[in-house]
Amino acid sequence: DQQVKQNSPSLSVQEGRISILNCDYTNSMFDYFLWYKKYPAEGPTFLISISSIKDKNEDGRFTVFLNKSAKHLSLHIVPSQPGDSAVYFCAASAGLVGSARQLTFGSGTQLTVLP
Amino acid sequence: EPEVTQTPSHQVTQMGQEVILRCVPISNHLYFYWYRQILGQKVEFLVSFYNNEISEKSEIFDDQFSVERPDGSNFTLKIRSTKLEDSAMYFCATGELGEQYFGPGTRLTVT
Numbered sequence: 001d002q003q004v005k006q007n008s009p010s011l012s013v014q015e016g017r018i019s020i021l022n023c024d025y026t027n028s029m030f031d032y033f034l035w036y037k038k039y040p041a042e043g044p045t046f047l048i049s050i051s052s053i054k055d056k057n058e059d060g061r062f063t064v065f066l067n068k069s070a071k072h073l074s075l076h077i078v079p080s081q082p083g084d085s086a087v088y089f090c091a092a093s094a095g096l097v098g099s100a101r102q103l104t105f106g107s108g109t110q111l112t113v114l115p
Numbered sequence: 116e117p118e119v120t121q122t123p124s125h126q127v128t129q130m131g132q133e134v135i136l137r138c139v140p141i142s143n144h145l146y147f148y149w150y151r152q153i154l155g156q157k158v159e160f161l162v163s164f165y166n167n168e169i170s171e172k173s174e175i176f177d178d179q180f181s182v183e184r185p186d187g188s189n190f191t192l193k194i195r196s197t198k199l200e201d202s203a204m205y206f207c208a209t210g211e212l213g214e215q216y217f218g219p220g221t222r223l224t225v226t
Contacts, residue, residue: 043217100163100170
């Protein structure tokens with residue numbers, strides 16, 4: 001059951017450059033998407049989210065783009081910093097507004113930002 | 116900044132024993148969740164809880180699992196008779212609407 005897929009297990013970028021992390025989904029009922037960052041032995045840390053009624057959401061260095069027709073979203077980090085090195089998870093949810101919603105996670109992408 | 120806390124950070128138990136994992140949610144959040152991550156695998160949904168009852172549960176959440184919010188603050192996950200395959204990181208998450216905020220996790224090791 002791979003409803004949310006992150007096809008790149010790892011990504012390396014130079015400090016100061018752009019990091020682009022990708023995520024694909026198959027379930028057309030998903031209407032809310034989130035990105036999390038995770039360090040070893042810690043819980044996922046919420047970064048940014050986007051509703052399916054939007055195609056872009058920006059928060060500081062982080063921008064998430066959603067292409068509903070392609071069932072694809074991406075996280076851009078500009079500029080990348082060494083402290084951004086972590087595993088990044090894409091997650092998606094579906095359901096009624098105001099209801100509890102389970103998140104379906106991708107397998108994660110290990111981002112390494114090289115100084 | 117408010118955060119979700121979980122205790123214990125690490126629990127070692129023998130197969131067949133009961134364990135209770137505890138979570139203190141962010142105070143104004145209404146939705147509560149448990150997830151787990153087996154080593155090397157994806158984070159998986161277990162159960163959601165809203166208005167003092169289970170909203171949704173996954174196939175993993177069988178009769179051996181239960182959740183409750185006994186005192187209006189703590190949110191607990193009980194595993195009645197642990198199995199070796201229950202060894203995993205267990206994460207509590209809480210939220211208001213779409214976003215969910217995760218605790219640091221409890222590493223459960225069943226021997």
